[in-house]
Structure formats: structure tokens, C-alpha cells
Amino acid sequence: MFERVLVANRGAVARRIIRACNSLQCESVAVYSDIDAALPHVAEASHAERLPGYQPVDTYLNGETIVAAARRAKADAVHPGYGFLAENPDFARDVEAAGMKFIGPAATWLERMGEKTQARQWMQANGFPVHAGSEVIRDQAMLVKAAETIGYPVMLKPAAGGGGIGMTVADDPGSLKAAYATTTSLAERTFGRSTVFLEKFLQRSRHIEVQLIGDGETLMALYERDCSVQRRHQKIVEESPAPEIQRSDIDDLSSRAVEALVGYDSLGTVETLYNEGRFGFLEMNTRLQVEHGVTEEVTGLDLVGLQMRIASGDRLSTLLPDRPEIDGYAVEARLYAEDPESLLPCPGHLSVFRVPDMVSVRIEASYREGNTVTPYYDPLLAKVIGKGATREAAIARALIALRAIEVKGVKTNAQLLCRILESARFIEAKLDTDFLSDLL
Template identity: 40%
Template sequence: MFTKLLIANRGEIAVRIIRACKEMGIYTVAVYSEADRESLHVALADQAICIGGPRAEESYLDGGRIVAAALATRAQAIHPGYGFLSENAEFAALCQKHGIVFIGPSAEIIAKMGDKDTARRLMKENGVPTTPGTDILKDAKEALEAAGKIGYPVFLKASAGGGGKGIRLVERPEEMERAFQTASNEAEKAFGDGRMYMEKYLNPVKHIEVQLLADEKGNTVCLGERECSIQRNNQKLIEESPSPAVSEEARKKLMETAARAARAAGYVNAGTVEFLMDRDGNFYFMEMNTRLQVEHPVSELVTGVDIVKWQIRIAAGVELDFTQEDIQVRGAAIECRINALGAGKVDFFHIPGGPWVRFDTFLYQGYDIPPYYDSMLGKMIVYSSTREEAIRKMQSALCELVVGGARNNIEDQIEIIRDERFKKGDYYTNFIASLGKNGA
């Protein structure tokens, strides 16, 4: 097992990883930008080192500086968290080059699954159902021809995409050329890769994902599914496990399919296979996330498996000590992302309590929220024996949560939780649009 680990991230996920390391007896090193000098993860780590200016490209996205910090502090491994360099194959390869363990899959697997076209081809070859669509498109003209065969509406998607970038819905032929160029340019700017492919737009549809762990011995275990259909601009707002729309029979089939997808990729460490599911219960492979997910806590709560600790153990060569038969999905867990609606200083801060209620965050009273990074301030997470009670618990927790001095989306989240469609589990990815506003 590692004795010293560097966390190549910030915010709540850096705090989450530091806490897991403390419980495992692992010495931690935090890296931080000039804007994060007073951040909570810096205070909690055993050692901290500044790696650059306030902007992400000057610090958290500079793989060379992060590896240099690991070498200088003699850290044996780097945990990338999510976002930033967590799915960057070049960074994973750089770690390996310098003899540092990257806590995640290999650079080769990250590259393979990060290329959506390659991933789709691999899934088709291994009997994993995929959404009707195309391979890489040469240009807008070829996209127009393909859409005519598939049928409108269609989704244009970046092959290297993620985080909602490089995606455009095209409902009519006259929209194609502009949508293709806009999405391609956006993908080129965000990922350095403007290649596009097309999928049939399924509507209404649910976004269902399966969390899994895979070790170096070839053991793959799925930790149930998560429902992630409450989204704004393709960014998730609320996640829950299990999905109220997935039966025991469907869950078994989903997990078998996700495990087959992971084995086909030769996957090792924690990963998530994402699917779209239609009203008839048919599901289609969308992508595989080769990192820890923001919403991982809901899977931990319903299965009792600490995903972060197992990421670290697997990276250290430890074999999973449980099998698929040992995993039982019990109770219900819900997570609401609390996002800032602008910069501000936290002048009052109250976190709700009670059994199985937690707020994963990096905030504290007096903290100045920097304007340079993701808007998420924290994750309100609850667990209960039934979904009905979990919903009531979340409503109570959100009403009690106060982040004063910083505009946020707490009230919007309360509105969603109170909605009858959410309570019934009868909601899809178009839920926010159906509210008639931009949403939370």
C-alpha cells in the first residue's frame, strides 16, 4: 500500500480523497493554485504545494507541474479526482513515465474509451446495444445525408466530448451545417479534437449509469445503477440509486452488460458505463467514464462499498475481496448538487444533520468563492430505507441548508424534489425543459 499520495484536484473531491487516505493511514499531499491558498483541502492535507496561478490552465491542468510536485514530495501515487486531468491519457502516461502510480485505468484505456467513436465500435463488436447512429463524420454534408437516413431529430456529438460540450440537437435539415460547425469548433477548443459523430435523438429517455470496480486479476463487480436524468444543459443536477424505473430483472441485465463492456475494454479501477433507456425499458450504451464520478456517494450508500478506498487499493495491486454475489442494493440514496450562481463570500453557513444526512463540501464561513472553477459548492446526500422517506429527508435537508452570501440553486432543487413527477419517478432528461425555465 502507498505511504504518500498526492491529490491532483481541489474542492469537495480533494477533501473526500484526503479523508479516505487518513482512514487508510496514507500521508497526503495537496496541490493548490494561488486562488486556493485558503481552501479547505490545503488545510486538511499533511503537506501542500502551490503549483501556479489562479486559472486552471496555470495550475490544475498543468500535468508537468503536478508530476513535479509529486516527485518533489516523494508521493508514490496521484489521485486525479474528477474533472481537470482525470481522463487525460497524456497525464496518465506522464505519471507512468516518472514512476508514479496514476489512480485510475491505464493511459491506453483512457484514450480508447475517451474516443466515443472507438468506444461505440468496441461495444458493437462485443454485443453491447448502442444507440442508432454513425461513425465519424467527414463534414456537415455527410452529416446531412446520415440524418436523412436515421430520421430527425438527431444528436451531433464530439468523439472526444464530455461534460456536455460538443453536443448539439438538430431537429431540421436547415440547422445541420451551423450546428455541425458550432459543435465541432466547441469540441476542438475544449478537447483539441473536433471530430463529430451522430446518434438518433431518443425522447423521452432516461439517463441510467452503472458503477463498477475492476481489479488487475480480471474481477469485475457492478455496484448497481444510478438514475441521472435530472439535467440542465446536459449537466447532472440530481442523482439517485437505485433508479425508480429499473426492475430487479432489468438491473441484473444492466449490470451484466456493463461488466461485459468493461471486460471488452480490459478495464481496471473504478469506472461508469452510461446508458440511455427508453419508455419500453430498452437501453443503449452511451459512453464509459474512466474516472470517479461526482455522484459516486449514492452507490456507496446503497451497497456499503467505499469506492474511493477501493480505487486506491486496486491501484496498489490489491484484489477485490468481494464478488458480484456479495453486492446487495439496499434502501435509497439521493444526491443534489448545490451550485453557485456567481462569485461571493460565505457570510453564514449551516449544514443540516441527522442520521444518514451529509453535505460533501469545501465551504466554510468566511470563504471567498473563486470565479475560476466549476460552480459546484457541494453535494447534499441522504439515505433511507425507502425512496419515499429519502425524498422527505432530502426536502428537509435542503430547507435546512444555508449558504449565505453566495447566490445558489438550493430553492430550485427544493422545487424539483417536491415535483409530483419526481416523487413518482416518472421523469426523463427533458424534465428541466418541461418546467418552462432554464432550471436549477
């Protein structure tokens, strides 16, 4: 096992990785921007390294600075968490070139799945179902022809993007040009590349994803998560197992994901859209997923610990000779510092921030009382996971926990999350990606 791991991230995910380091009896190194010095992950780590500045590009997105910090700290491995540099193949190579282990898949997998059209082509060539879509759009003529071939409405997506950023819907030829301009502009500003592609826009779909873990020789599917409740194409409620879908269909999806990704060597998630009884590939996240805790709760596994042990050379066949059975249900709600009306980030000073300690409830917080939520990073305050023998019990526990959290100094989406979880439609598992727009 590694002796010292640098955690190249912040907030809730950094704290989660530090806990995994503690359980594996290896030291942890936190990194922090100037504005994050008081965050709990800094105090909880064995060591800490400053990243000068506060803008993401100067700190958590600055691979050169992070590698230098890891060298100073004498780390023998780097865990990127999620977001920031987690899926950047150049960063992975730089870490390895510096004599440290990158805790994640090989850079070739990061490249293969990082460009969305290339990932789509790979999955389709390896027998995984896809919905109608295009290659990277080269010009206006190709744009118009691709949209006509796919059929309206179409979704325009950044080819190098993720996180729901820059995705725009064109309902008809009249709105196509404006949607293309919007998506290319956002793609250039956010991801540094203006390339886009088209997919059929499937309304009232379910977002179903399969959790994978592999070591390059063995690959295992650890069940699925339903992430259909979203705002601005970003997940805010996740659960496992997915309700109201035949188990045989989920098992078939999982088997096809494993067959398509032979040789994959870390944690990864295959995301799909489920529409009219058919799954279609959406993207693959070659990293630890934000909602990994949902799977941990229903399997009893430590996914982060397993990922680290695989990176250190342990074999999955030894660590996990058999796939565990699903035990109960888990529902996660993401608590954000955001305006409940506009759903836009709401930075501020957390004069009060108290979370309950409850049985069958797991809360992973990014902050503690007295911290400041800044406008520079993701405004996630905490992930709240309810666990129960039944789906109803899991929902009830998540609701109780959300109502018990005390926050002053910033606005939050707590009331919206409660409204979602207690709605008849959610309780009846009538879920799709239009759920929130219908509710509001």
C-alpha cells in the same frame, strides 16, 4: 498500501480522497492554485503543494506542474479525482514514468473510452446495445447523409468531449449546418479538437448508469444510478436504485457491461439512455464519478478506498468476494453557486456557508464560510445525499438538509432543487431528461 498520495484536484472530491487516505493510514498531498489557498482541502491534507497561477490550464490541467509537485512531495501515487486530468492518458503515463502509481485505469483504457466514437464501436463489438449513431464526421456531405440515415432529430456531440459540453440538437435539415458549426466551435475551444459525431436524439429518455469496479482480472457491477434530472445535459439530481425499471432489465444491463469490459482495472461507469424499454450506450467514464456517494450509501462500500487499494495491488476477489445487497435508497442533489433564473455560475464571497450535521444525510462541501467561489472552476458548493429505508424517506431527508443549508454572498440553486424533489412528478418517479425543462 501507498505511503503518500498526491490528490490532483480541488474542492469536494479532493476532500473525499483525503478522507480515504486517512482511513487507509496513508499521507495525503493537496495541490492548490493561488486563488484556492484557503479552501478546506488544503488544510485537511497532510501536506500541500502550490500550483502557481489560477487559470485551469496553468494549474489543475497542467500535468507537468502536477507531476513536478508530486515529485517534490515524494508521493508514491497520484489520484486525479474527476474532471481536469482524470481521463487524460498522457497524464497517466507521465505519472507512471515518474515512478509513481496513477490511481485509475491503465492508459490504454483511458484512450479506448476517451474518444466517443471509438468507445461506442468497442461496446457494440462486444455485445453492448447502442442507439443509432455515426462515425466521426469528415465533411458536410457525410454530415447530411449521416443525419438522413439516423433520422431527425439528431444530437451533435464532440468526439473528444464530455460533461454535456458542446452538445447541440438539429431538429431538421434546415438547422443541421448551424448545429454543426456550433458544436465544432465549442469542441475546438473546450477540448482542443473539432471532431464531432451524430447520435439519434431521444427525447424523454432516462439516463441510467452502471457503476463498475475491476482489477484487470475480476470485474463487478455495483448496481445503477438514475441521473435523468439534468440542466444543459449536466446532472443535478441522482439516485439509486433506479425507480420504475424492472430489476431483471437492470441486471441484464449490468451483465452486458461486465462482459463488454473484461480486463478493466479500476472504478468506471457505463452511461446509457433508456428509451421505450431499450438501453443504449452513451459513454464510459473511466474515473471516479461525481455521484459515487449515492452508490456508497446504498452498498455501504468505500469506493474511493477500494479504488486506491486495487491500484496498490490488492485483488478485488479478496477485497470484495461477494457483491453486497442494496440497502435502502439514496438521493443526491448538487448545490451550485448559480443564478436560479439563468442557471449560470454565480461567483462571490461566501460570507455565510453553514451545512447541517444530520442523521442519514451526507453533505460533501467544496468550500467553507469565508471562501470565495471564483469564476475559474466548477461552481459546485456541495453534494447533498439523503438516505432512507424507502425512496420517500431519502427524498424527505435530502429536502430537509437543503432547506437547512445557509448561504449568503452567492446565489444558489437550492430552491430549484427543493422544487424538483417535492414535485409530484419526481415523487412519482416519472423521470426523463426533459424533466427540468418541463418543470421550468
